[in-house]
Amino acid sequence: MWAAVLLYSATRSSYVAVCKSDDVERQPGVLDEAEGPLSVAAPWRIACVAERRTKEGAEAVASAVAKCGGFRARFRACEALRLAAPSRDAPPAAAVA
Numbered sequence: 001m002w003a004a005v006l007l008y009s010a011t012r013s014s015y016v017a018v019c020k021s022d023d024v025e026r027q028p029g030v031l032d033e034a035e036g037p038l039s040v041a042a043p044w045r046i047a048c049v050a051e052r053r054t055k056e057g058a059e060a061v062a063s064a065v066a067k068c069g070g071f072r073a074r075f076r077a078c079e080a081l082r083l084a085a086p087s088r089d090a091p092p093a094a095a096v097a
Helices: 021-032 055-066 071-083
Strands: 002-009 014-020 044-052
Touching (some): 002 021, 002 055, 002 071, 014 021, 014 055, 014 071, 021 044, 044 071, 055 071
Antiparallel strands (some): 002 014, 002 044
């Protein structure tokens, strides 16, 4: 599984990352240790995680979230996409119709 991760800092900055689901908890540390503009906003915290089966799916979520202006809009987009994730146990939509 892959994840799109929305992170935020006390400076009201936000950042969207894509990683394997096993690496989600490490993402704040990656940004905290980064050099350049991202390090100024440390410490980073996880706001939302939207998991997808493929890297491409997680990248699509990250792209949609990153296009939103401001943290609140990014958070709402990430939450909506997280909740819209198909269940592994649910039948395909075509089978239900």
